[in-house]
Amino acid sequence: MSLHPIVSGEVPASTATVARAAFPRGNPYLLLRDRLGTIFTDAQFASLFAHCGQPAECPWRLALVTLLQFAENLSDRRAAEAVRGRIDWKYLLGLELTDPGFDASVLSEFRGRLVAGGAEEHLLDTLLTLCRDLKLLNARGRQRTDSTHVLGAVRFLNRLECVTEILRAALNALASAAPAWLRSQADPAWLERYDRRAGDHEVPQGEAKRRAHAEQIGRDGHQLLAAILAPGAPIWLRQIPAVELLRQTWVQNFCLVDDAPTTGTEAPLQVRWRTDQEGFPPSLLMVASPYDPEVHYARKQSTIWIGYKVHLTETCDEGGPHLITHVETTPAPVVDRDALGDIHEALEAKGLLPDTHLADAGYVAADQLVASRKKGVTLLGPAPKDYQWQARSGEGFSVQDFLLDWDREVATCPAGHQSKSWSPDDHQGRTAFKVRFSTTDCRPCPLKTQCTRSGRRLLTLRPREEHETLEAARQREEQLAFAKEYQKRAGIEGTISAGVRVLHLRRSRYIGLAKTHLQHVLTAAAMNLIRLSAWFAGAPLARTRQSAFIRLMMAPIPA
Known part of the structure; x- marks a missing residue:
């Protein structure tokens, strides 16, 4: 197939007349065309087509049809039928009422070209660029991220x-x-x-x-x-x-x-x-299906699945539409914090790096707090807790009770004794320091029962910058302002819920990580179209629903 670019023209007069008569009170797709134009151009997809051969269908229209298809959760055949029979689609696509459309297989071929050309992000990025030009999206604002599991398009096998x-x-x-x-x-x-x-x-x-x-x-x-x-x-x-x-x-x-x-x-x-005695490779390497080698087994709390994981990042500033700015699809066993660096790099490449990034506890770790700060991003979320028994009991001496002299590499305990060694150690694949005290000091110490249950106290410290950043994050979390600002993160769960209930975000349609990622990107772009049409129409953001019982009990009692 070859591409012969055409200049996107106006909506045919006959199509516009019939569409206005059919929708006197307006229509989301008519509104999108009037405000955003065609969104895409043929020239953007030139690299995906050959220079000679049979002429291809207009790619800017195929891109729009693909987004509409995902927005309404249509199969390829039903989407092709909508192009032929729906007036609002013809208006958005700038087609004559008599246009016969195209065969449904063209949509599958177009998605294949996007994957083969490494252009999975192209449709979402183009829409975001247009929103920036229209001042609907600003960098250095506030964004939020969360993830959910995605079932692979294969059977679950033991x-x-x-x-x-x-x-x-x-x-x-x-x-x-x-x-x-x-x-x-x-x-x-x-x-x-x-x-x-x-x-x-x-x-x-x-x-x-x-x-x-x-x-x-x-x-x-x-x-x-x-x-x-x-x-x-x-x-x-x-x-x-x-x-x-x-x-x-x-x-x-x-x-x-x-x-x-x-x-x-x-x-x-x-x-x-093989049994546990002989050992198994990690889940990220373990084959889970012969028909999609890229799906893997994962478990998160009570949820067990084979497939992938998707991370959605969206804006959440007041005074503008909440738009999804990035989609990250990873193998299922990859933990959230390991995906955060790639998310920030992608947002930085788009010029959309946030000033404040709201995330749940799965994304927040000491090294991620430091890395985010170096990029000028404030990572806001529940900091990792100290799970040592001294901190959990509330009566023992935690790391915070020790005086740390990083320059001299000496720690002083609450009883005034100094550590005997301070040596680097590889702790769970991360750089750490082991600080050991002397048994001569610890065993006769009257504070020993509050400090250690062994012969001497041992501290495991992160590097200085990570340690101090983590301590600052824990102190910030205790402030009232943190709770008020962190409330904004909850909205991303509503986005994931809408994607799951309406657009089937949690189930892969395709085989392989690349095609599954394309599905997620198209789903995000489709959700952005839906939100933009609602924003242009002046529809207010939905509020969290309350049950009849809660409304009754929260209502003021009549005097």
Whole structure:
């Protein structure tokens, strides 16, 4: 497909006349066209198309249709029908009433071009740039961020089902790529074991029988991998993605052990199903599905899922529409605080870095407080607590009760004793310092019961800048002004709720991280369109609803 850019023109007179007559009281899409124009231009998408070939559909219109499709949660077919049959869509798209539209497959192809060209953010960023030009969006204001889980577009499989389905997927891939070779290598027993998808077969009951069943699958997989790696096998078989995924999964879930007694003769290795004793890789590396290798298992409190996580950031200043400024899609096991740096870098690249960033406790850590401050951002949220028993009891001596001399690297305890060593230490992957006191001082100390339960006190300190920043954040949190300002963060939960209930934000439509991220970006841009139309129409922001009982009890009692 090639692109022949056209200049976006006015709305045809006949379309405008009919649209005004059909919507005498106004319409959100008519209002958007009148205030924002076409939003996009063909030239913005020129890099996604070839210079020769069959002419493509007008990309600026496809971009708008894509956003309208997500705003109304329409399938490709229903969106194409709306282009042909709805007057408000024709007005926004600048089409004649007699325009026949296009085939629904064009929308899928357009999304594919966005992903292939690395232009997932393009539609949202263009809309944000237009809002900045219209003074609807300002930098260095106040923004808020929160995240939610996203279910992958695959079935949830337990570990036994996963390895079974991965072997089955590899057999199906080889049956298509090398049928003659697979027929010569396959065990006839595999036909019964892998004829149906995992979960449809009856799994033996009991721990011993389930383990034996798993190890039989492990032996089948190793037999297949050995045949693929044999000297006479075609080299290109190893490059099939399903085969590489099979190899990776077998390393993660099985181990080879030598169970034979030492007799001087070499015995074949036995396949053993991995348990906690042998260990597993972290969730970020563990394969969770053969059909989307980028989904991973995650758990947050009582929520368990395989898929991704999406972070939404929006403005929350008074006097303007609340617009989503950035969308970050990450693998499910990535914790919130590890995504904050990427969010700030993306906002900085857009020129939309906030002055105050409201976030929940998952994003706030000592190193993130320091990094945010270096970018000129005040990260506002509940600071990490001191969970040592001394701080939790309220009666013991916490780190705050020690006098720290950072220049001399000496700590003084409440009893006046000085530390004997101050040495760097790698604590949970982060730089820290271990400060140790002498047992000679600690054991006879009358304050020992309030200080330590071991022979001597040990302090774990972050680097000085992080330590002091964290202490300042904890003190700020105790002030009344903090609670009042932090109340603004709650609105982002309403945004996520609207995205989940109306736009199905929490369920991926596509396979893979890149396409899932595109879905989230399009959802955010569609939500911005909805909010802009409401802002232009003068609709007030909704208030938190109260139940009839709460309204009754909060109402003043008549005199």
